[in-house]
Amino acid sequence: MAASVPQEELPILETVINIRNRLTVLKKDRGEFIKAQDVNSLYQAVVKQVTKLNDVRDDNTTYNNRLDTTLADVFSLLSLFYLTIGKTKDxxxxxxxxxxMRQILNHMNESTVYNETDLAPFHKRLNELRQILQQDSESGKHPKALVKLLMRQLNECDAIVTQLQDSLSILSPExxxxxxxxxxxxRQLVALAAKEGSHxxxxxPLQEELRKIDSARVDGKFLGPGGIVPASQAICISLLEESFEIAQEIKAHEDSKNxxxxxxxxxxxxSDIRAELESLVLTHRWTLRETDLWNYSLSLQEIDKMRVDGKFIDSEGNRPPGQYVLLYLLRRCYGLIYRLLSSSEPVSEELMPIANKLSTVKKCLNEVLKYGGPFNARxxxxxxxxxxxxxxxRKDGRFIGxxxxxxxxxxIVMAHLNECHELVEMLKESMDEEETEEEDYEDEDDASDLDDGDD
Structure with missing residues (x-):
């Protein structure tokens, strides 16, 4: 339960709520592009309040009241706005x-369904984000308090990744x-459980493979070379048993709802959230404003908080069937949001239409170049x-808002533009070469006709 807000923090809370309302209004305004100066002024306003808050708080005490949750909302929104205006490396x-990332890693830790390949992208991305924070810290571009806050959160994610890696390290090589x-x-079973219809x-084949793995055990243990019993049996056995449970649940609901x-x-x-997010993954270059992800994140957090001891319960406190399906959908949605965030390009919303048009032109030119002519200037x-x-x-060589x-x-936009011009020049050159070859061929025909006339 959140603690009450002390009297000295109430003015800060009121100001932060006002900033959140202004950010929400700006997010909903689709009439014009989001301006960097608007985002920056709101950011500076937040920094001012955080500075005031640091002055009245003790660094060694952990706080969790309404002001903290409101500040978390404000920072989340501001972060999405920074992605929208193309400042992805701030x-x-x-x-x-x-x-x-923290949400996904916590779910992975809870489910214990992951391997080294799953953890590698998180490890790489955390290192990239750490470099951004360190560079900004060294340059003094952002307040030390903010960099310190984010570095602490990044270290928490790093600690979860290390914990997950350590749990895999106890797994015997055999x-x-x-x-x-x-x-x-x-994973295949859970994905299957989330699909409608007959499976x-x-x-x-999945059940047969599970039985094959199960039959390889001797006295309930997996054996290594020479009949030895490797350590970390519990990890594999629990995965095997859980997979059998999911398979049985799918089978039990084959003729009914999942x-x-x-x-x-x-x-x-x-299901609706997943469908909308999957659609955004396909069309985000043209339709996504990063701040749109705010509503999806809020909805997922609300659903996640419904769980009791990791399970969804009904009004009577029972655990109805379909738990794996809901958890799969929840984690799938978190994964899609992370994918959209990590694929955000450092291009402002105002330049995205130009960047998208150039990407389309470049793709078409590459296709023309790939399949070749004949073609002409038209x-x-x-x-x-x-x-x-x-x-x-462009004005003075730059695109102006x-x-x-x-x-x-x-x-990025200039690189796309220059690449398109180079492709056009390559096509012109290939067109000139074809015309030269045709002229040479015609000259040979004319010479041949003259020779025939002489004869």
Whole structure:
């Protein structure tokens, strides 16, 4: 339960709530692009309040009141705004990514279904985010208090990754192949449980493989070379038993709904969120404003808080069937949000239409170059016109925003533009070569005709 807010913190809380409301209004405004100066002014306002808060608080005490939760909301929103305006390598932009990673890692720790391959991307991304924080700390670009806060949260994620790696390190080398295969099978089973319809054809080979793995045990133990009993049996055995349970649950609900009726509203809500997030993964370059992810994150957190001891319960305190399905959907949604956050490009929202158009032009030009001619100057005209229109948007070599500022992402957009011009020149050269070959061929024909006439 959150503690009450002390009297000296109430003015700070009131100001922070006001900032959160302004951020929410800015997030909902789809009439115009988000301006970097608006985001920066709100960021500076938050920094001012955090400084005041640090003055009235003790560094050695852990606080958790309404002000802390409101500040967490504000930092999450600001982080998404930083991604939206293309400042992906600034300290504030790391906040939502670290939070998203922590949620996924906690779920992985809870489920114990992971291997070294799963942990490697998290380890790599944490190192990248650490470099961003260290660079900003050394340059003094952002307040030390904020960098310190984010570095602490990043270290917490790092500690979870280390803990997960340590739990795998106790796995005997002889059992690593069995463990990896069981992790894969369990994931396939959970994904199968979340699908509608009949799964007999897909379920049967997975069950057969589980039985094959189970039959390899002697007196309930997995054996290594020479009949030795490797350590860490419990990890593989618990995975095996859990996989059998999921398979039985799928089979038991083959002719009925996958989820208990009392959990159906949660299932429907998670299914809708997953469908929308998967759609964003496919179309995010054109349709996603990173701040849109805020509502999805809030919804998932609300659903996650419904669990009691890791399980969803009904009004009578029972645990209805379909737990694995809901947990799969929940973790899948967290994974999709993290994927969208980590794939955000350092290009501001205002320049994204230009960047997307150039990406499309580049893709088309590469296809034309790949499959070759014959083609002529008329075929290249639409691409040249598109590039001319984009070129004409520049002032003094840069793309300028509506408010006269220089949006983030100039380097990336210019790189795309230059690459498109190079592709056009390559196509022109290949077109000239074809014309030269045709002229040479015609000259040979003319010479041949003259020779025939002489004869």
């Amino acid at each position: 300290t504030p932009a790391t906040y939502c990514q670290i939070a998203s 059992l690593v192949p069995v463990h990896q295969r069981l992790v894969t099978i369990r 007999k054809a897909e379920l049967k 989820v208990g009726s009392s959990l159906k509203p949660i299932y429907d809500r998670l 075929d290249l005209y639409p691409y040249q016109l598109a590039l001319f229109q984009i070129d004409s948007l 509506l408010d006269g500022t220089v949006p983030e992402g100039q380097g």
